[in-house]
Amino acid sequence: MSDAEVVPPEQAGAGGAGTGGAGVGGAPESPPAEPEERVLRLGDVLGRDAGGLIVLLVLFGGLTLASDEFLTGGNLGNLARQVAIFGIIAAGELLVILTAGIDLSVGSVLALTGCVTAQLLVHGWPVPLAILVGLLVGAALGVFNGLLVARAKLPPFIVTLGMLGIARGVVLVLTDASTIQPLPPSFAALANGSVLGVPNLLWIFLVVVAVTAFVLRRTVFGRYVYAVGSNPESARLAGVPVNAVLVSVYALSGLLAAVGGVLFASRLSAGIPTGGTGYELNAIAACVIGGASLFGAKGGAFGAAAGALIVGTLNNGGNLLAVNAFYLEIIIGALILLAVFFDQLQARRRAGAAGG
Amino acid sequence: MSEVVIALREIAKRYGAVQALDGVSLELRAGEVHCVAGENGAGKSTLIKILTGAIHRDGGDYEVAGRPVGDLTPAAARDAGVGVVYQELSLLPDLSVGENLLMGRLPARRWITRPAELRRRAAAMLERVGLGSLDPGTPVRETSLAVRQLVEIAKVLGERPRVIIFDEPTTALSADETGSLLAQIRRLRDEGHAIMYVSHHLEEMFEIGDRITVLRDGRLVTSAPVGEFDHDRLITSMVGRKIESLYPHTRRTIGAPRLTVRGLRPRGVGTPIDLQVRAGEIVGIAGLLGSGRTELLRALFGADPVAGGEIEVDGTRLPGGSPRRAVQAGLGLLTEDRKQLGLLLELSIRENASIASMDDISRFGLVDRRRERSLVEGLLGGLRLRSASWEQPVSALSGGNQQKVLLARWLATKAKVMMFDEPTKGVDIGAKAEIYQVIGDLAAEGLGVLVVSSYLPEVLGIADRVVVMRGGAVVGELAAEGATEEDVLTLASPSGRAAPGGPAQPAARRTS
Numbered sequence: 001m002s003d004a005e006v007v008p009p010e011q012a013g014a015g016g017a018g019t020g021g022a023g024v025g026g027a028p029e030s031p032p033a034e035p036e037e038r039v040l041r042l043g044d045v046l047g048r049d050a051g052g053l054i055v056l057l058v059l060f061g062g063l064t065l066a067s068d069e070f071l072t073g074g075n076l077g078n079l080a081r082q083v084a085i086f087g088i089i090a091a092g093e094l095l096v097i098l099t100a101g102i103d104l105s106v107g108s109v110l111a112l113t114g115c116v117t118a119q120l121l122v123h124g125w126p127v128p129l130a131i132l133v134g135l136l137v138g139a140a141l142g143v144f145n146g147l148l149v150a151r152a153k154l155p156p157f158i159v160t161l162g163m164l165g166i167a168r169g170v171v172l173v174l175t176d177a178s179t180i181q182p183l184p185p186s187f188a189a190l191a192n193g194s195v196l197g198v199p200n201l202l203w204i205f206l207v208v209v210a211v212t213a214f215v216l217r218r219t220v221f222g223r224y225v226y227a228v229g230s231n232p233e234s235a236r237l238a239g240v241p242v243n244a245v246l247v248s249v250y251a252l253s254g255l256l257a258a259v260g261g262v263l264f265a266s267r268l269s270a271g272i273p274t275g276g277t278g279y280e281l282n283a284i285a286a287c288v289i290g291g292a293s294l295f296g297a298k299g300g301a302f303g304a305a306a307g308a309l310i311v312g313t314l315n316n317g318g319n320l321l322a323v324n325a326f327y328l329e330i331i332i333g334a335l336i337l338l339a340v341f342f343d344q345l346q347a348r349r350r351a352g353a354a355g356g
Numbered sequence: 357m358s359e360v361v362i363a364l365r366e367i368a369k370r371y372g373a374v375q376a377l378d379g380v381s382l383e384l385r386a387g388e389v390h391c392v393a394g395e396n397g398a399g400k401s402t403l404i405k406i407l408t409g410a411i412h413r414d415g416g417d418y419e420v421a422g423r424p425v426g427d428l429t430p431a432a433a434r435d436a437g438v439g440v441v442y443q444e445l446s447l448l449p450d451l452s453v454g455e456n457l458l459m460g461r462l463p464a465r466r467w468i469t470r471p472a473e474l475r476r477r478a479a480a481m482l483e484r485v486g487l488g489s490l491d492p493g494t495p496v497r498e499t500s501l502a503v504r505q506l507v508e509i510a511k512v513l514g515e516r517p518r519v520i521i522f523d524e525p526t527t528a529l530s531a532d533e534t535g536s537l538l539a540q541i542r543r544l545r546d547e548g549h550a551i552m553y554v555s556h557h558l559e560e561m562f563e564i565g566d567r568i569t570v571l572r573d574g575r576l577v578t579s580a581p582v583g584e585f586d587h588d589r590l591i592t593s594m595v596g597r598k599i600e601s602l603y604p605h606t607r608r609t610i611g612a613p614r615l616t617v618r619g620l621r622p623r624g625v626g627t628p629i630d631l632q633v634r635a636g637e638i639v640g641i642a643g644l645l646g647s648g649r650t651e652l653l654r655a656l657f658g659a660d661p662v663a664g665g666e667i668e669v670d671g672t673r674l675p676g677g678s679p680r681r682a683v684q685a686g687l688g689l690l691t692e693d694r695k696q697l698g699l700l701l702e703l704s705i706r707e708n709a710s711i712a713s714m715d716d717i718s719r720f721g722l723v724d725r726r727r728e729r730s731l732v733e734g735l736l737g738g739l740r741l742r743s744a745s746w747e748q749p750v751s752a753l754s755g756g757n758q759q760k761v762l763l764a765r766w767l768a769t770k771a772k773v774m775m776f777d778e779p780t781k782g783v784d785i786g787a788k789a790e791i792y793q794v795i796g797d798l799a800a801e802g803l804g805v806l807v808v809s810s811y812l813p814e815v816l817g818i819a820d821r822v823v824v825m826r827g828g829a830v831v832g833e834l835a836a837e838g839a840t841e842e843d844v845l846t847l848a849s850p851s852g853r854a855a856p857g858g859p860a861q862p863a864a865r866r867t868s
Binding site: 218219220221223224226227229230231233234235236237238239240241296297298 | 657659679680682683684689691696697698699700701702703707711712714715718721722723725765769
């Protein structure tokens, strides 16, 4: 899906109207040079995130044919609920991965924030306030991660590995490893209700993905995220506030993990101190399957969402077709390798075409 | 006529839509230095890759000692006697010089290395390139670039090559170091090696070349003994058009001070530096490698912490310590190392050009795409950048075009003072002239311009005033007009070492 030789539609359109701008220097050979080749490709529409969506469509088509139950409202609602929470976490993880970092603490932060919110509810706090405190705790833990990465220059892997242990330990101490309940029904309704026949969880997931995509594509902050991931020192020397960007992405990752934590507690109507174990790896897998590069600056929100859906759909479809869950793990692992392999292949081919 | 070691006939190579090489023939003879000249993208690198077996040709014949060979692998090419000293050094910095020299064939007995044997062999190899005094146990990280270059040559020599290819070997070297490298190459030639020498520096070709082959757009333009070329003919055949004057003559009026530096002390430097750049003025900074030129620019830009001093832009004190504040105050810095300190390789041309001006083309944190596009189109169009699309990754561009993208980045910020660190390093001659033109135009628009360069004709050609640095301090100042390279070298060289060009006369006028 190389769009190197194709003039993207928006660019081609501007070429006609914007010749006044290009003509300032009287440049005869200024691009766009190939106006006749205006092929609209999937990659042009979806930008950096195209790969995963194709796999997802194939998967959906295959499962619809293979199982009568797959394409039913009930099952799709099920699928959405399964995918939403870790899709939301994946969006935060993506921001960190785009800066060439990694956040291993999201699973633990999810459990901690969920339990903090649950505990406050048990103590009779009003629902909005309890949720707010939960979210703030997540963001604060993220800021702490970010400061250690940006200011103390510690490797992100180490920092968030430490936080993975700390947050999990804190939640186990606070709850004495026991489940926190009962929670008020109004809180449980949050994740279990639906609007216009679509589960709330799916709505929230869609909003998070849409906002993340918008931020990454259209805002200055988004541009800075890619710049920092590409080369932090180059970015710094171009006037990018690298440290602020780094602290922000970890804070957002913590915040989105907290959103996941609150929804997790709401869905199960309980604070589960061991909840979210291993979610960090699922989130990373979703990003990578969706085309993100752990070296930074490559990937997009729709890709990560598609990655999350692929993993979720595989699990869901596997259950419907009664595939052994252990085999599913193997399939998902292989899928990660395959996704990265094809990315590399494409990058190499592009480098070959550009070289000389 | 001496023996032909390697002959290429009618070589063709195509990458996608680009014909990288088309019908190129070349003979490398024993005891001859064969220079290959051409702009970036002319096909020099492709030619080297075909010679070393890194890529396979699409057509044509490759003969070693008169016998045609098929598609060589890199190992087969090495066995056939082709050695390359690469532009980007291939040494492993954390290992010792000796280990690097014998990497891949470390002396060992039953998988256990033999350090004494390694030392002995490494020392013998170093002897051949005049590094007999270097301890083979020294980590490569602790050696200078010039020494690394020689170690690299020793490593290649260890493979007993009949042909040695040098790919831009002097890019990182000072004039002195270049001189001794060229002497080394001459010695290798006299020992009967066939040498292929690829460089952007035309003077070097005239100095050591026996024959020059010029490539342009993948085709062979001309190939003749060096005596048949002069400077102008070589440039004309490389560029395909005549370049009237490399250095532009812009009409400039020098106005009020734009950048004033008082008592600045970059890290690790004892002597405070005073400096002033006026509107419309181009100030060159000359000095040997390590004289503190880059450090000065970085300190001015807030990229490194400083021990003290004041920087004023248009009379307003610049709060130091942050490139972001420097950019906002109207400073721009085009760094020397494009890949490490300039480009965002994964990002598109458009994103690279606009990254420093986000504040201007955004509102409430949202990028105004229309303004971004017109900004980028206007600037890059003005710089005559050739590319299929602004959405291409910047990594797909040649060195000269990448430099233009970075230039556009800073033009977009409407800087008040522009600093250039080696602006034409690794850039072909056509693009060079354009970069000089841009620098001249910027000054003509009333910017203050600082240019650091190791290439003295460049400093003297474009600057109004040359500030000479040595050991981290400013040691003198010359008016560029009338000053000679010897004048600058006299000031720049440590005392005790006479500058080349006879008795050192203090031509410097201390104007400040």
